Amino acid sequence: MGTRAINSRERLTLDAEWNCQMRVLAVEKIVYIALAGAVGTLTRYGVGSLMQRDGVVGMPWGIFAVNMIGALLFGLIWAASEERGWISENMRVIALVGFMGAFTTFSTFAFDNTQMVRASEWGWFATNMVLTNAGGLAAVYAGFRVARVL
DSSP states (O other), X not given: OOOOOOOHHHHHHHHHHHHHHHHHHHHHHHHHHHHHHHHHHHHHHHHHHHHOOTTOOSOOHHHHHHHHHHHHHHHHXXXXXXXXXXXXXXXXXXXXIIIHHHXXXXXXXXXXXXXXXXXXXXXXXXXXXXXXXXHXXXXXXXXHHHHHHO
């Protein structure tokens, strides 16, 4: 059996069907990322609540725990996907962008810095550490000041 040539009308129909399938897959991925984000948010709240008592001053252990757990999970998920092939690229995106993005952004900060160190990009590493930490503190302080003016 041979294959027959596809005419232009059939090609347009196939292209339209393909584009429609790709759009559906993209929407599904976005929905999964959003659902994973909701789970990450609720997990962050739960872990933070378990670790932190209302009105207690001092070290914010809840946030610290979330950040450390997040950094560990980010590294585990990345390595399981990239180095071991245990997690598909789509699942990695859903887990890291959706769940981890809502659970903690510190994990991404830690991962990015680790990648810079692994690549011996010491200047960018130092720049990111200083600007992110000092800039974050300055931005929070600026937010306080702006709120007082309003």
